[in-house]
Amino acid sequence: MPSAAAEPLTPERILEATEEVLRRFGPTKATVVDVARALGVSHGSVYRHFPSKAALREAVTDRWLAKSVVMLEGIASAPGEPAPSKLESWLEALFEAKRHKAGDDPELFATYTVLLGENSGVVDTHLTELIDQLTRIIAEGVAAGTLAAPDVPAAARAVFDATGRFHDPQYVAEWLSPTITAEFEAVVGLVIRGLRA
Structure with a gap:
């Protein structure tokens, strides 16, 4: 079996290793040297793909957020x-x-909650993508006559904000509540009834 260093060093491989290093050491102690060590390469090899520790952390944050965007785009x-x-x-x-x-x-x-705080540009882009998806769904409903919204982008933003407790990481402790699913369903039901034509 070839060693880790024998495999081609790709940005994707570096990001996967970075996730493992972050999981093991946490965001304050993880270094580019730790990532390079996990890959069996020099830290200079990592820097050829990501010019700084900040760029690497931004890329790993973007990769994590993109997974949700792709899945939600399917819907x-x-x-x-x-x-x-x-x-x-x-x-x-x-x-x-x-x-x-x-x-x-x-x-x-x-x-990732720590990294999200560091990478506001990545987070802003992510939030824009999510709200754009909501905008398209609501616009589709308005066009079909099943939803009513005089200002579709404002309605999309309001829906996102109204449901923030169920997707904003600052509320993570509440997601373990035994009543959270019922609370989610109540809020979503209210939002959809409010948008119905």
């Missing part, structure tokens, strides 16, 4: 589903994705 662009159902599915998928990330790998989730 937002699915043909044939009525917009109210699509909106409910999208909000549920966002909540479940965040909740699973927090529950399945709490160390890495805590690390």
Whole structure:
């Protein structure tokens, strides 16, 4: 079996190793040298792909957030589903994705919460992508006559803000509550009833 160093060094391999290093050491102690050591390469090799520790941390944050965007895009662009159902599915998928990330790998989730605070540009782009998806779903409903919103982008932002407790990492402790699913369903039901034409 070839050694880790014998495999081609790609940005994706570096990002995977960075996740492992972050999980092991946390965001304050993890270094580029630790990532290079995990890959069996020099830290200069890592810097050829990512010019700084900040760039590497930004890329790993972007990669983590992009997974949610891709999954949610599948729901937002699915043909044939009525917009109210699509909106409910999208909000549920966002909540479940965040909740699973927090529950399945709490160390890495805590690390990403720190990284999100460092990478406001990456986070802003992520939030814009999510709100754009919501905007498209609501616009689809308005066009079909199943939803009503005089200002679709404002409605999308309001939906995102109204459901923040179920996707903003600052509320992670609340996601373990035994009543959280019922609370989520109540808020989403209220939001969708408020948007119905």
